[in-house]
Amino acid sequence: MVKNGSNISEKVLNVFLWFIVLSMLISLALTTKTALTATTTKAAGAAWFLDIEIVAGLLIVMLPKFLALKLKVYLPPLLYSLFLMFIYGAIYLGTIYHFYSIPYWDKGLHLISGALLAGFALSAFGGLISNEGIKHIPPFFISMYAIAFAVFCGVLWEFYEFTCDSLGMNLQRYMKDDHLLMGRAVLMDTMGDLCADFIGALIFAVIAYVRLRKDSRWIEKFFFHRNL
Structure with missing residues (x-):
């Protein structure tokens, strides 16, 4: 380990x-x-x-x-570092100091969250598959699984934002200056978030694929285990 x-x-x-x-x-x-x-x-x-x-x-x-x-x-240090970057950017800089007003700040956070969720997918993978079994699973499959897991979580988050917006909020940015947006403008925030989630997960998955091709034990960097 x-x-x-x-x-x-x-x-x-x-x-x-x-x-x-x-x-x-x-x-x-x-x-x-x-x-x-x-x-x-x-x-x-x-x-x-x-x-x-x-x-x-x-x-x-x-x-x-x-x-x-x-x-x-x-x-796992790499997983925790991505978590810290996301929370610091989203809650501290984003919410408290209003960095969300900076263009594409939100999309940058979605890039980080995509990578974070892909990394967490590897952690979950380690909990479901034995170490011996992982050696026989192709790196390409593991990478695709990480992308699928991250994007699925991104979709669930958009479901959450849609539900909150149904209660009068504006998380999906369907309003601007209290006016409803129309047509393609309504889709830009949601689809932009999902694209950023995918790109972040894809970058992580490519790195994971390259590293796993060289050493199948690299995935163990993301496993949670008891310290003896």
């Missing part, structure tokens, strides 16, 4: 994790100060709500690491 000698070392990953945690803690302190010194109830309420979002982001990024230490489970 592959141990911690993965492409992204535990040391570098920990530095990245602490960078994220410290930046969130600084933002939490500054936002709390804003809430306490706000001159209007509306401004104070907005600041306190932002505090809640920051705390939620902190819990989300720390939870996998905490569970891995508590349960003594090996946390």
